[in-house]
Amino acid sequence: MTQNVPITVAYGDGIGPEIMNASLHILKEAGARIDIETVQVGEKMYLAGEANGIEPGAFDKILRTKVFYKAPLTTPQGGGFKSVNVTTRKTLGLYSNVRPCVAYHPFVDTKYPGMDLVIIRENEEDLYAGIEYRPTANVFEPIKILTSPG
Numbered sequence: 001m002t003q004n005v006p007i008t009v010a011y012g013d014g015i016g017p018e019i020m021n022a023s024l025h026i027l028k029e030a031g032a033r034i035d036i037e038t039v040q041v042g043e044k045m046y047l048a049g050e051a052n053g054i055e056p057g058a059f060d061k062i063l064r065t066k067v068f069y070k071a072p073l074t075t076p077q078g079g080g081f082k083s084v085n086v087t088t089r090k091t092l093g094l095y096s097n098v099r100p101c102v103a104y105h106p107f108v109d110t111k112y113p114g115m116d117l118v119i120i121r122e123n124e125e126d127l128y129a130g131i132e133y134r135p136t137a138n139v140f141e142p143i144k145i146l147t148s149p150g
Contacts, residue, residue, distance in 0.1 A: 002033055003033070004033040004034055004035045005032075005033060005034050005035070005065075005067070006034070006035045006036075006037055006064070006065040006067070007034050007035070007036060007037070007065055007067040007068075007069055008037050008038075008039055008058075008061045008062045008065045008067060008068050008069070009024070009036050009037065009038050009039070009069050009070070010038070010039050010040070010041045010042070010068070010069070010070035010071060010073070011038065011071055012041075012042055012070060012071030012072050012073050013042040013043040013044075013071075013072065013073055013074040014072060014074060015071075015072060016042070016070075016071030016072045016073065017071065019071050019072065020069075020071040023069075023071075024036065037061055037065060039054075039055055039057075039058040039061055039062070040055040040058070041053055041054045041055065041058060041070065041073060041084050042073035042074050042075075042084055043073075043074040043076070046074075046075075046076055046081060051081060051082060052082045052084070052087050053073070053075065053081065053082065053083075053084040053087070054084055054087065054088075059091055059092075062092070068088070068092075070088075073085065089123050089124055090124055093124075094123055094124070095122065095123055095124055096120050096121065096122060096123055097120070097121040097122075097123045098118060098119075098120050099118065099119045099120075099121070100117075100118050101115060101116075101117050101118070101119060102115060102116045102117075103115040103116070
C-alpha cells in the first residue's frame with residue numbers, strides 16, 4: 001500500500017479557507033493520499049505581531065514536506081509589512097512562475113483555438129523584491145541594490 005504524502009497547507013485569509021476546504025475535498029475524493037500539516041500565514045500572523053506574516057517554524061515544515069499548498073493571503077497595506085508571497089518566493093528560491101496556457105477548443109469557445117504556450121515570469125527580483133521608486137506619476141522602476149565585495 002502506498003504511504004501518504006505529507007503536505008503543508010495554509011488556509012489563508014478572506015475566501016481562502018473556503019477555497020482550501022473545497023480544493024482539499026476534491027483532492028481527497030480524487031484519491032490523493034495526503035497528510036495535512038497546517039501553518040498560519042497571512043493576516044492572523046500580522047495581527048499577532050509577525051512582520052513577515054509567517055508563524056515561527058513554518059518554513060521548517062515546508063522544507064520537510066517539500067509541498068506548500070496555500071490559499072489567497074492578505075498583506076496589510078502600508079509600511080512595516082512584507083508580503084508572505086514574496087517572502088516565500090525568496091526564502092524557497094522560487095525563481096520562476098510557470099504558467100501553461102492552452103485552449104480547450106472546441107469545448108470552450110475561443111478566438112485562438114490552437115493556443116498552446118507557456119509563460120515563464122521571473123519571480124524574485126525587480127518589482128517582486130518590493131524595492132522600487134516612482135520617477136513620475138506613471139512610471140515605477142526597480143532600484144538596483146549594489147553591495148561591495150567582501
